[in-house]
Amino acid sequence: MRIKGQIFTGSTLSGMAILVCLVATLGSLMPSVYAQENLPDRRPGTFAGKIGQSYKDSTPAWPITRKAPPNAPNVLVILLDDVGFGAASTFGGPIPTPALDRLAKTGLRYTRWNTTALCSPTRAALLSGRNHHQMGYGVIAEVSTGFPGYNSVFPDANATIAAILKDNGYNTAAFGKWHLTPDYETSAAGPFTQWPTGVGFERYYGFLGGDCNQWSPPLIDGTTFIEKPAGVKDYNLTADLANQTISWIRNQKSTAPNKPFFIYFAPGATHAPHQPPKQWVEKFKGQFEKGWNKVSEETYERMKTMGILPPTAKYNPIPDDVGVWDKLDPDTRTVYARMMEVYAGYLAYADYEAGRLLDTLDELGITDNTMVIYAVGDNGASAEGGLSGTLNEVAADFNAYRPNVVAEALRRLDEIGGPTTYNHYPAGWALAMNSPFKQAKRIASQFGGTANPMVISWPNGIKDHGGLRTQFAHAIDIAPTILDVAGIPQPKTVNGIPQTPMTGTSMAYTFLAENANAPSQHHTQYFELGGIRAIYHDGWIAATDHGFNAWEDRPRGNYTFDTDKWELYDLANDFTEHDDVSAQNPAKLKALQALFVQEAKKYNVFPLDDRSAERFSPEATGRPVGAIQGLTKVTYWPGVTRVPEGSAIDVKNKSFSITAEVTTPPNGADGVIITQGGLFAGWALIVENSKPVFIYNWLQEQITKVSSPVTLPQGKSVVKFQFSYDGGGVGKGGTGSLSIDDKQVASAHIEKTVPFRFSLDESLDVGEDTGTPVSMDYFDKMPFRFTGTLGGVTVEVAPVSAAQQKQAADAHRKVQQKMAELN
Numbered sequence: 001m002r003i004k005g006q007i008f009t010g011s012t013l014s015g016m017a018i019l020v021c022l023v024a025t026l027g028s029l030m031p032s033v034y035a036q037e038n039l040p041d042r043r044p045g046t047f048a049g050k051i052g053q054s055y056k057d058s059t060p061a062w063p064i065t066r067k068a069p070p071n072a073p074n075v076l077v078i079l080l081d082d083v084g085f086g087a088a089s090t091f092g093g094p095i096p097t098p099a100l101d102r103l104a105k106t107g108l109r110y111t112r113w114n115t116t117a118l119c120s121p122t123r124a125a126l127l128s129g130r131n132h133h134q135m136g137y138g139v140i141a142e143v144s145t146g147f148p149g150y151n152s153v154f155p156d157a158n159a160t161i162a163a164i165l166k167d168n169g170y171n172t173a174a175f176g177k178w179h180l181t182p183d184y185e186t187s188a189a190g191p192f193t194q195w196p197t198g199v200g201f202e203r204y205y206g207f208l209g210g211d212c213n214q215w216s217p218p219l220i221d222g223t224t225f226i227e228k229p230a231g232v233k234d235y236n237l238t239a240d241l242a243n244q245t246i247s248w249i250r251n252q253k254s255t256a257p258n259k260p261f262f263i264y265f266a267p268g269a270t271h272a273p274h275q276p277p278k279q280w281v282e283k284f285k286g287q288f289e290k291g292w293n294k295v296s297e298e299t300y301e302r303m304k305t306m307g308i309l310p311p312t313a314k315y316n317p318i319p320d321d322v323g324v325w326d327k328l329d330p331d332t333r334t335v336y337a338r339m340m341e342v343y344a345g346y347l348a349y350a351d352y353e354a355g356r357l358l359d360t361l362d363e364l365g366i367t368d369n370t371m372v373i374y375a376v377g378d379n380g381a382s383a384e385g386g387l388s389g390t391l392n393e394v395a396a397d398f399n400a401y402r403p404n405v406v407a408e409a410l411r412r413l414d415e416i417g418g419p420t421t422y423n424h425y426p427a428g429w430a431l432a433m434n435s436p437f438k439q440a441k442r443i444a445s446q447f448g449g450t451a452n453p454m455v456i457s458w459p460n461g462i463k464d465h466g467g468l469r470t471q472f473a474h475a476i477d478i479a480p481t482i483l484d485v486a487g488i489p490q491p492k493t494v495n496g497i498p499q500t501p502m503t504g505t506s507m508a509y510t511f512l513a514e515n516a517n518a519p520s521q522h523h524t525q526y527f528e529l530g531g532i533r534a535i536y537h538d539g540w541i542a543a544t545d546h547g548f549n550a551w552e553d554r555p556r557g558n559y560t561f562d563t564d565k566w567e568l569y570d571l572a573n574d575f576t577e578h579d580d581v582s583a584q585n586p587a588k589l590k591a592l593q594a595l596f597v598q599e600a601k602k603y604n605v606f607p608l609d610d611r612s613a614e615r616f617s618p619e620a621t622g623r624p625v626g627a628i629q630g631l632t633k634v635t636y637w638p639g640v641t642r643v644p645e646g647s648a649i650d651v652k653n654k655s656f657s658i659t660a661e662v663t664t665p666p667n668g669a670d671g672v673i674i675t676q677g678g679l680f681a682g683w684a685l686i687v688e689n690s691k692p693v694f695i696y697n698w699l700q701e702q703i704t705k706v707s708s709p710v711t712l713p714q715g716k717s718v719v720k721f722q723f724s725y726d727g728g729g730v731g732k733g734g735t736g737s738l739s740i741d742d743k744q745v746a747s748a749h750i751e752k753t754v755p756f757r758f759s760l761d762e763s764l765d766v767g768e769d770t771g772t773p774v775s776m777d778y779f780d781k782m783p784f785r786f787t788g789t790l791g792g793v794t795v796e797v798a799p800v801s802a803a804q805q806k807q808a809a810d811a812h813r814k815v816q817q818k819m820a821e822l823n
Contacts, residue, residue: 107457163200291325661791
């Protein structure tokens with residue numbers, strides 16, 4: 001097989017040799033979806049034989065069976081989440097990753113592989129071979145806008161690697177985090193065209209959102225919402241995903257042993273909430289009391305010793321304004337050390353479960369011809385916990401509320417990582433996990449946001465076991481690499497639709513030992529997120545952070561796209577982006593800036609948009625809300641559960657009412673009537689001891705109850721809750737009142753409401769609560785099904801005028817500016 005001017009011999013590839021070379025280059029010798037002129041149309045539904053009056057004067061002809069090239073490898077992609085360059089021990093970090101070590105011994109370690117600095121954009125790039133803006137994922141789906149590079153809609157012209165492999169004889173499956181479906185298309189009503197099974201995966205098991213509670217995940221099997229397996233002691237999602245993957249592999253190899261598979265295993269670890277089983281946390285007890293400054297420095301020194309860094313690489317210290325560990329008070333150090341113990345346990349646990357997948361490959365005897373691509377993160381470690389960390393990421397990251405949590409966390413130290421917290425460590429630990437680089441997740445201009453370690457192992461095709469590779473590469477290079485080693489050319493058409501050529505470059509040339517130090521074949525790569533920009537070209541990178549720090553919600557000062565300060569780095573002599581040489585090389589900087597504009601125009605990067613949390617609001621962005629678009633009144637019926645927030649009627653920042661028809665049996669009733677959100681933010685209308693209660697949970701900080709002193713009458717009645725919003729911006733309070741059969745029975749003022757988002761994983765449920773409870777009052781009664789009989793439950797919201805939409809957008813900006821000042 002020819003790869004970028006090189007030829008893999010039969011001894012190298014165990015039998016792929018000349019036949020595979022012909023398959024890869026001629027295409028006409030193998031069944032394919034490609035529109036090749038010399039390939040007759042023999043797909044299902046066509047017939048190339050002859051039909052007479054009987055079989056005796058007829059000629060049978062079977063449609064061509066989709067079949068992979070001979071000896072095409074199985075492919076297993078393992079993609080972790082929010083892991084920095086300096087976390088895993090395989091690359092010098094402080095957290096043991098034996099499964100990654102195991103692969104590195106039989107494969108190659110890559111130290112210049114880059115992501116986009118954010119989860120969904122990286123995943124879109126990795127699965128398609130195109131830049132993230134080409135896939136509509138310049139940002140995550142929850143903050144999408146109506147421009148081609150940011151609308152969260154996959155173009156039909158950009159088929160995924162799963163679709164291509166499936167149509168060329170592979171079985172395909174995805175397990176874990178998806179986060180590549182428009183927010184308003186994630187309900188049980190679909191449409192399912194951009195769910196995993198709609199873009200090429202034959203099997204899917206996982207969760208659609210950006211993160212989820214690992215103890216109570218919003219699971220989907222195919223396109224069906226399901227609850228976590230019953231009767232599993234100490235259930236945790238990562239183990240469940242590994243179990244499902246192992247079961248699928250065994251079934252696939254039992255029924256089609258000669259058919260290759262493509263598996264995308266993306267467990268969601270180590271994205272917040274950091275929630276590993278407690279025994280994994282205890283393995284690291286006391287190991288991080290030295291603090292983030294020392295851990296970061298020690299990681300840098302280990303990397304130098306191991307050869308991960310070149311001798312000339314310089315260390316970027318953690319900025320003092322993030323926090324100097326030795327200057328923190330003892331209580332603060334106790335809390336922050338525990339948060340890091342939890343994170344370390346989470347990464348070690350995820351690596352252990354990945355190791356179980358490798359055990360399965362060994363058990364089935366398929367390791368040698370399985371290419372495993374283990375990407376240690378979809379971006380750098382996350383500083384979204386802010387300077388003090390948080391017990392509730394929903395508050396900190398999605399609603400720009402970041403109180404100092406030390407006192408509360410010290411009281412709940414043993415709970416951190418458990419079912420009652422949605423925790424995230426402080427920014428200091430994120431920067432330590434990104435050692436020796438500057439910055440963290442979301443900062444696309446610095447390697448602290450984009451540099452992630454990666455190991456590729458394929459015993460049949462990689463003989464330089466334990467080798468190190470320093471060629472520049474990117475997430476968009478994964479799909480072309482897979483096609484290259486499988487001997488499958490990129491398709492000209494898929495499902496009759498002409499395809500955009502992949503933008504990435506195959507990394508297969510790096511598999512050869514003689515190419516260990518070959519120049520990179522990926523010459524140019526732009527980076528952009530939220531106005532933060534960079535452009536790489538042949539060993540140089542020009543970058544502007546647009547005034548952002550990874551631990552802040554808004555830029556420092558009055559930065560504009562036209563006045564941004566750009567820096568320039570000579571990566572051949574400066575591995576860590578330590579020395580800005582723009583003053584010495586103004587012509588080089590100017591040329592790279594012009595190149596960025598050229599690439600940005602080519603790949604849908606414009607218009608630049610540096611808004612942040614306000615883009616969660618459909619009113620502020622004009623984003624569709626799916627099938628309920630334009631509706632101000634929706635009736636939900638009993639049994640309706642797991643309606644994602646992006647597909648439910650939006651009650652935030654406005655007046656609304658809930659009207660429920662209930663029938664109370666003679667022995668009374670209890671349970672949930674309707675709820676949205678959960679333990680970390682949300683609301684619920686429930687019945688306790690036959691008395692209706694409305695509960696509003698403001699970011700787990702303030703719980704307000706509007707409780708009826710009056711018992712529901714036996715038989716039919718109507719329970720109504722009305723909320724009158726105070727107005728004046730977002731997140732304001734209002735007055736809530738309860739009535740039974742049009743008679744008011746209770747009233748209370750709710751001081752604050754959630755401005756932007758209740759969660760990424762909780763849902764709207766009727767008649768029960770499928771996620772976490774809105775209040776600890778019924779934590780032990782979950783799912784707290786209603787014991788009476790429910791009719792329709794109608795939610796009606798006040799219409800939002802254009803003036804109110806503008807007011808909401810302005811209020812979003814003011815909140816963000818205030819939070820930037822606090823940080």
